Amino acid sequence: MSIGIQSFGGYIPRLRLDRGSIASAHAWFNPGLKGLGAGERAMANWDEDSITMAVEAARDCLGAASIDLGGIYMGSTTMPFQDRQNAGIVAQALLLGKNLLTLDITGSQRAGTSALIAACQVVMGGRKPILVAAAEKRRARAASIIEMTTGDAGAAVLVGEGDGVAKLLGSHSTAVDFIDHYRGQDQVYDYTWEERWVRDEGYMKLVPEACEAVLKKANIAAHDIKAFCFPAAMRRVANTLAKKMDIPEEAIRDNLQLKCGEAGAAHGLVMLVHALEDSSCGDIILVTGFGQGCDALLFQVTDAITHFNPVNGISGHLLMGRNETNYNRYLAHNEMIEMERGLRAEMDKQTGMTTLYRNKDMIMSAVGGKCSECGTVQFPKAGVCVNPNCGAVNAQEDYRFVGARAQLNSYTADRLTYSPDPPAYYGMVQFDEGGRVMTDITDVDPEIGLEVGMPMKLTFRIKDYDTRRGFRRYYWKATPDKKSNGE
Amino acid sequence: MAAGISDKVTILGMGCSKFGERWNENAENLMLEAFTEALEDSGIGKDQIEAAWFSTAIEEQHVGKSGLPLSMALRLPYIPVTRVENYCASGSEAFRGAVYAVASGACDIALALGVEKLKDTGYGGLPQRSRGSVNDQFWANASAPGSFAQLASAYQAKHGIPPEDIKRAMAHISVKSHDNGSKNPKAHLRNKIDIDRVLKAPIIAEPLGLFDCCGVSDGAACAVVTTPEIARSLGKTDLITVKALQLSVSNGMEAQHNSWDGSYFMTTRKASERAYKEAGISNPREQISLIEVHDCFSVTELVTMEDLYISPEGGAVKDVLDGFYDSTGELPCQIDGGLKCFGHPIGASGLRMIYEMYLQMQGRAGERQRDDNPVFGLTHNLGGFPHQNVCSVTIIGKEGA
Known part of the structure; x- marks a missing residue:
């Protein structure tokens, strides 16, 4: 039986922190960081985490298609919850139903590629399609190398029966307790070992081993590879590896260091998605994942690639960035400096689990109601229809607002209410097919601002942090619809 | 079709405390300040008031719930006191309650008193507070x-x-x-x-x-209402x-x-x-x-x-x-x-x-x-x-x- 990638997508947060701003902030302490100061690193907004990025990447991958999924595997080492299934939150946000096997795959930088291998193996066994979503928002010590080289991003791949857009030729995994870095329980930051050792004993020995194994299994010659995805930030390693393995130099994929940064456990899939976007029928793609061993997957692109495009893809998201030169904002969003947030920030954000569970479709999936008698779409879904000429009782069917076109009716930029990134933007967002909601608006470019009539869309974000209890609320916020705005 | 309220009820007396940052006064003092003026203006005794409506909106920041804070602050003689809250329109609600009570004939003289003590939050503007367990999860910030x-x-x-x-x-x-x-x-x-x-x-x-x-202030205001007939019997002329x-x-x-x-x-x-x-x-x-x-x-x-x-x-x-x-x-x-x-x-x-x-x-x-x-x-x-x-x-x- 053949299996393959049926669709794919990606997500990169809009903010791109100028690396020069990091390097110059630290120049007094470690002038050597200037050598890593080129380009930008993707930076999650204060209301983004691995779950929100996984959800957005999955939406990018699935588009408007309705798929009978068998499972969702989430790969990340920065899961927002240690004990509340993160993949389950992704499933609820996407409203994919409950007959799913959801799994969090974590604990290594190859969690994303391992999740993909596991999904392939399960589908191979005759199961329904599996969505693999990987995302990473790593925290890094100020003035560390990984602060300079990493970035926040996500990617998603749908694996199913049939060749799809890229047929799986084979996969191989090795397990080797090689500790290039680690992050112990209750530790915020990574502890890293010497780069030269990581390169010579780690990358140079473990990666070829896994790659050669998969090439041998699939009976493919290395020089036939058209795209080699090696998701590490360290310079020239991919080139040395390619040379060592006889992979053509032109097959080496850009590790996106200049535009995004290395997105940890998600980066293998980010690079795979990016490679698929640039691929043609017949191309052979080798994607690797490194971390206490190595994953290697081999795909061959089919002619179906000409009929599929993600909504934005990694390529699209690379173009949608907004240059951020204020390193202090990064420090604040990553809780690396103690900001005076004011008394208004002290409000208790406890969430009633009963409330959330009862209203999960409304809060987590943006489901409202459509009156079966007059057709009026409304949010929230209510017992009595809001149409003053109808008023039908208990007559509403579920209506999902995610993906619906909307425009802005009124708005403000509020500097009084507490926001981690003032001003707080919010306004009345009205959907073209009916329904409206007074809601928070995120990712507003301050120099453009908002205006009445501006096209808007929904995006899955963090609504509030309950810092006292370690909980976070999610919700679908509005954001300017850049595509409809002509960007 | 109801005839409406017009001319059925008159204001017998009113009072209003000084509004502002009343750092050294509790809500109870502000209530008394407004009430003392109103009682003097109306020319009646406290025991002639038969029912009271008490308005306050953000009670958790000062007096707490119920009609008790009014009854206790003024030592009202065990009369009915109803606490009303309708966001920032609460004061008008207290007035409506008292006026309707008199208009209905249920009592002759009624009191409406509203108070708020907003300068105990530690910051300017209205206090940040929960909007309810469901609302907090989807209302805009x-x-x-x-x-x-x-x-x-x-x-x-x-x-x-x-x-x-x-x-x-x-x-x-x-x-x-x-x-x-x-x-x-x-x-x-x-x-x-x-x-x-x-x-x-x-x-x-x-x-x-x-x-x-507008800023937020500490203050209280109140009205004593009755029927035009009773007001006249108490010697009032040029009724409002x-x-x-x-x-x-x-x-x-x-x-x-x-x-x-x-x-x-x-x-x-x-x-x-x-x-x-x-x-x-x-x-x-x-x-x-x-x-x-x-x-x-x-x-x-x-x-x-x-x-x-x-x-x-x-x-x-x-x-x-x-x-x-x-x-x-x-x-x-x-x-x-x-x-x-x-x-x-x-x-x-x-x-x-x-x-x-x-x-x-x-x-x-x-x-x-x-x-x-x-x-x-x-x-x-x-x-x-x-x-x-x-x-x-x-x-x-x-x-x-």
Whole structure:
């Protein structure tokens, strides 16, 4: 039986922190960081985490298609919850139903590629399609190398029966307790070992081993590879590896260091998605994942690639960035400096689990109601229809607002209410097919601002942090619809 | 068809504490201050009050729940005390309860008292608080200024009025209220300001600047009401009676149905239409002598002039800039300084507005007294947000007018 990638997508947060701003902030302490100061690193907004990025990447991958999924595997080492299934939150946000096997795959930088291998193996066994979503928002010590080289991003791949857009030729995994870095329980930051050792004993020995194994299994010659995805930030390693393995130099994929940064456990899939976007029928793609061993997957692109495009893809998201030169904002969003947030920030954000569970479709999936008698779409879904000429009782069917076109009716930029990134933007967002909601608006470019009539869309974000209890609320916020705005 | 409230109930006496930052007074002291004045004004004894309505909105910050705080502060003689809350329109609700009780014949003399102690939160503006277990999970992270600020963006888009003109009209409103407040010894803010200072003030929520926003205050206000017959039997003449008491509460249409454009108050239109009918007023722009509106923000006052059918739709900016609503204009608005300068102790505000009308009708408003013999006074007390709110419109006036 053949299996393959049926669709794919990606997500990169809009903010791109100028690396020069990091390097110059630290120049007094470690002038050597200037050598890593080129380009930008993707930076999650204060209301983004691995779950929100996984959800957005999955939406990018699935588009408007309705798929009978068998499972969702989430790969990340920065899961927002240690004990509340993160993949389950992704499933609820996407409203994919409950007959799913959801799994969090974590604990290594190859969690994303391992999740993909596991999904392939399960589908191979005759199961329904599996969505693999990987995302990473790593925290890094100020003035560390990984602060300079990493970035926040996500990617998603749908694996199913049939060749799809890229047929799986084979996969191989090795397990080797090689500790290039680690992050112990209750530790915020990574502890890293010497780069030269990581390169010579780690990358140079473990990666070829896994790659050669998969090439041998699939009976493919290395020089036939058209795209080699090696998701590490360290310079020239991919080139040395390619040379060592006889992979053509032109097959080496850009590790996106200049535009995004290395997105940890998600980066293998980010690079795979990016490679698929640039691929043609017949191309052979080798994607690797490194971390206490190595994953290697081999795909061959089919002619179906000409009929599929993600909504934005990694390529699209690379173009949608907004240059951020204020390193202090990064420090604040990553809780690396103690900001005076004011008394208004002290409000208790406890969430009633009963409330959330009862209203999960409304809060987590943006489901409202459509009156079966007059057709009026409304949010929230209510017992009595809001149409003053109808008023039908208990007559509403579920209506999902995610993906619906909307425009802005009124708005403000509020500097009084507490926001981690003032001003707080919010306004009345009205959907073209009916329904409206007074809601928070995120990712507003301050120099453009908002205006009445501006096209808007929904995006899955963090609504509030309950810092006292370690909980976070999610919700679908509005954001300017850049595509409809002509960007 | 009900005949309405007109001329069935009269105000026997009123009182109002000084509003402001009353750092050294508890809510109970403020209640007593307002009540002492009202009792003296009414000329009755405390034991003649048969029932009381007590309004306070953010009770968790000061007195706590129920009617007890009023009964205990004034040592009321075990009479019924009902605590009411309807957002910032709570004060008008207390008044409505007392007036209805008298009109129904259930009691002869009733008390309405409102209080709020807002300067114990540690910061300016209204306290940050939960909106409810479900609402907290989907409502916008909105403050009061941010909610009302949106009126400006929608009003501007609807009427095609340049933002600078709206900003200027809003500034005129605030300057006018400061001028008026400077003549009011009980006002929280008594300083005069100029247009330039308003326009240069820091932004609170776009496009509202610091001077477009009312502050929050400590204060109390109260009314003692009875029937005109009883008032006369107590020796009162030239009675000030209640002409209309209307309340309109959003049902979610503005918030959830796409027929509302965000530029006006649905509730104010409904309540004022009904109030004019109840009071027998056909041309409010000509017949009303004075108005006190809920100027929580300058833009609220601006659009309310249209929702009360005094300025034509889209015409409020012109009327405001023409000085129509100034203390010397055709129809003064906020002659006491309004929420903006008299102050805004939530539970007391609706009663404070009526207090000013009552003084003006009797010629007792001192330096700020309107000299053209006011006959009808309208108060507009709003609570909530433009997209979901409660709006009270009360008209009082000279008996028989």
